[in-house]
Amino acid sequence: MSYFVVSDNCNGCLSCVENCPANALSYEDADGKRTILHNMARCVRCANCWRVCPQEAIQFQHFLENRWDAVIQLGLVYCSVCGEPLYTAAQEKTLSGNMGRPLEHLCPKHKSADFAARQALFLKKKQSNRETQHDRR
Amino acid sequence: MIVAELKPIDEIAESISHFKKVAIVACGGCVSICLTGGANNADALARELAHPRHYQSLPPVFDTTTIQRQCEKDFVNAFLNIPPDADAILSLACGAGVQTVAEAMETLPVIPALNTSFLGSLDAPGIWREKCQGCGNCLLAFTGGICPVSRCAKHLLNGPCGGSKNGKCEIGEDTDCAWQLIIDRLKVLGRLDEYEKLFPLKDWSTDRGKGPRVQGVDRTKT
Ligand code: SF4
Ligand code: SF4
Numbered sequence: 001m002s003y004f005v006v007s008d009n010c011n012g013c014l015s016c017v018e019n020c021p022a023n024a025l026s027y028e029d030a031d032g033k034r035t036i037l038h039n040m041a042r043c044v045r046c047a048n049c050w051r052v053c054p055q056e057a058i059q060f061q062h063f064l065e066n067r068w069d070a071v072i073q074l075g076l077v078y079c080s081v082c083g084e085p086l087y088t089a090a091q092e093k094t095l096s097g098n099m100g101r102p103l104e105h106l107c108p109k110h111k112s113a114d115f116a117a118r119q120a121l122f123l124k125k126k127q128s129n130r131e132t133q134h135d136r137r
Numbered sequence: 138m139i140v141a142e143l144k145p146i147d148e149i150a151e152s153i154s155h156f157k158k159v160a161i162v163a164c165g166g167c168v169s170i171c172l173t174g175g176a177n178n179a180d181a182l183a184r185e186l187a188h189p190r191h192y193q194s195l196p197p198v199f200d201t202t203t204i205q206r207q208c209e210k211d212f213v214n215a216f217l218n219i220p221p222d223a224d225a226i227l228s229l230a231c232g233a234g235v236q237t238v239a240e241a242m243e244t245l246p247v248i249p250a251l252n253t254s255f256l257g258s259l260d261a262p263g264i265w266r267e268k269c270q271g272c273g274n275c276l277l278a279f280t281g282g283i284c285p286v287s288r289c290a291k292h293l294l295n296g297p298c299g300g301s302k303n304g305k306c307e308i309g310e311d312t313d314c315a316w317q318l319i320i321d322r323l324k325v326l327g328r329l330d331e332y333e334k335l336f337p338l339k340d341w342s343t344d345r346g347k348g349p350r351v352q353g354v355d356r357t358k359t
Contacts, residue, residue, distance in 0.1 A: 045205055047212055064205055064216055 003063050004038030004049075010057035012036065016049035025049060079107035081114075138258070139167040139231045140265045141174060141251040143182070150191035152248050153227055159186075159197045160223040161250070162238065164230040165205040171265050174229035174251055176203045182229070182250060197225075207234030213241045255287075273343030273350060279331060281322030286339075288315035294336035 004025070012034045017025040024042035028035045043063075050060035074088040084107045087095070096103050106114055143149075153159050161179045168174025183199040204217045207230035217238070219226065225246045228235045231253040239247035255267040270287045276294070277284060286292050290308045296316030300307035304317040323329045343350075 047206075047209065051211060061216065 002038065003040055004036075004043070005059040005062040006036065006053075006057040007059060008057075009055040010036070010053075011055055013054060015052045015054060016058060019048055019052045021046060021048055077105055079110055080105040081110040082107060138170060138256070139233075139253060140171045140255050140257040140267075141168045141231050141253045143173055143178070144250055144252055146185060146191065149182075149227070149248075149250050150186060153186070153197055153225060154192050154194075156197045156225040156246075158220065158223045159199055159225050159227050160219045161186075161199055161201045161227045162207065162217065162219075162229065163201065163203040164207040164228075164234050165203050166208065166230075166234075168229060168231055168234075168251060169203075171257075172263070174231075174234075176201070179203065179229055182227075204238075207231075208237050210237050210241055213238055217241070219245070270344070272339075272341070274340060276336070276339075279334070279336075280319045281326060281328070281331075283315060283318045283322055285315050285319065288313070288318070294339055 012027075014027060014036075017027050017036065020043075022042045022044045024039045024044070026037040026039070028037060045063050047060055047063075050058045074090055076085045077087055077089055077092050078085055086092075086105060086107060092103055104111065104114075161183050163169065163176045163179035164174045165176070166174075169176070169178075172178065179201040183201050187196055187199055189196055200220050200223060202218055204213060206212055207228060219242075223245065225248060226238060226242065227248050227250050228238050229250050230238065231251065232249070233253075235247055235249045256269040256271055257265040257267045260266045267287050269284060272286050276286065285294055285296060289296055289298075290306050290312065291298055293316065296319070297314050298307075298316075301314035301317055304314055304321075306312040306314045320329070320332060323332050
C-alpha cells in the first residue's frame with residue numbers, strides 16, 4: 001500500500017526529498033538504481049513535495065483518495081435463528097470468559113422470543129402439574 | 138492548533154437561507170481534530186440544516202465535501218470539488234481557511250459556519266484550552282513554559298496581580314492563575330530567581346501592530 005505515488009515523469013531529481021518538512025521522503029542509491037522512499041507515519045500531507053516537484057510527477061490526489069484499507073479480518077458468530085451477525089468469535093471468547101458460561105447464539109429479538117417461549121412452556125407445565133394434583137385429590 | 142466552534146444553528150441557517158444549493162466544505166486540518174470542522178461535522182450540519190424549521194421558505198439542498206487543508210490556496214484550487222450548480226459554499230474552517238477558499242472561488246459566496254476561537258492544545262480528550270495568542274515574541278523561556286499573555290486574564294507580564302486565591306484567578310474558580318502556575322513551575326525547575334526579574338514593557342508591534350503578519354519569501358516577487 002503506497003500513498004506516495006509518482007508518475008513516469010519523475011527523473012529522480014530529489015527536490016521532493018530535500019523539501020519535505022517532515023522528513024517523510026528519502027532515497028536509496030543501490031545496484032545502479034535510485035529508489036525514492038516515503039514514510040506515511042511521518043508524512044503530514046502538506047503537499048510541499050507536490051508543489052516543488054519540477055516534473056509535476058507527484059500524484060498528490062492519492063493522499064486524498066477516499067479509499068478504505070482493510071485493517072483486520074475476524075470470524076463472525078451469527079444468531080442461530082435468523083442469521084443476524086452477533087459478534088466476532090474472538091469477542092465471544094472474551095464475553096463468555098467474563099460471564100463464566102458459554103453464550104447462546106441468539107440476537108436480542110430471538111433471545112426475548114426464546115425467553116417468552118420458555119416462559120410459556122414453564123407456565124403451561126406449572127398449570128398441567130396443578131391440574132394433575134387437582135385430579136388426584 | 139487552531140480551535141474553533143460551530144456558530145449557532147440559527148445564525149448559520151439565516152446566512153444561507155436565500156441560496157438554493159449549498160456546498161458544505163469540511164476541513165481535514167485543525168478544526169477536524171477539535172471536532173468542529175471535519176467531515177463528520179459537515180454531514181451532521183447538513184442533516185440539521187436540511188430541516189425546514191430553520192427557514193421561512195424551502196431549505197437549500199446540501200452537498201458535503203472535505204478538503205484536507207482549506208488554508209492552502211493551491212491545494213484548494215487543485216482539489217476542491219464543488220458541484221457546478223452550487224450557489225454558495227458553507228465553510229467549516231478557521232477564519233484563514235474561509236478566506237483562502239473565498240479567494241480561490243472568485244464568484245461563489247463563501248460563508249463561515251465556525252467561530253475561530255483560539256490557538257490551543259488538548260488538555261484531556263475533548264477539552265481544548267487556549268495556550269497561545271501568536272503575539273510574535275515568545276516569552277515561554279522565561280516563564281517556565283507557561284504563557285502569561287494567553288493564560289493570565291489580564292495578560293500581566295509581572296504577576297500575580299493580587300486578586301488570585303488558592304491558585305485560582307479572581308475572574309472565576311475554573312481559571313488557574315497563570316502566575317501561580319509560573320511560580321510553581323519555576324520552583325520545580327529550581328529557577329525561582331527568574332521570577333525576581335521584571336519584564337520591561339513588551340514590544341507589541343510583533344503582535345498585530347504592523348498589520349497582518351507574513352512569514353516566508355515570496356519567490357514570485359524576486
Ligand atoms: S521532485 Fe518530482 S521528479 Fe524529483 S524525485 Fe521527487 S517526484 Fe521525482
Ligand atoms: S506531503 Fe508533505 S510531509 Fe508528506 S511527503 Fe510530501 S512534503 Fe513530505
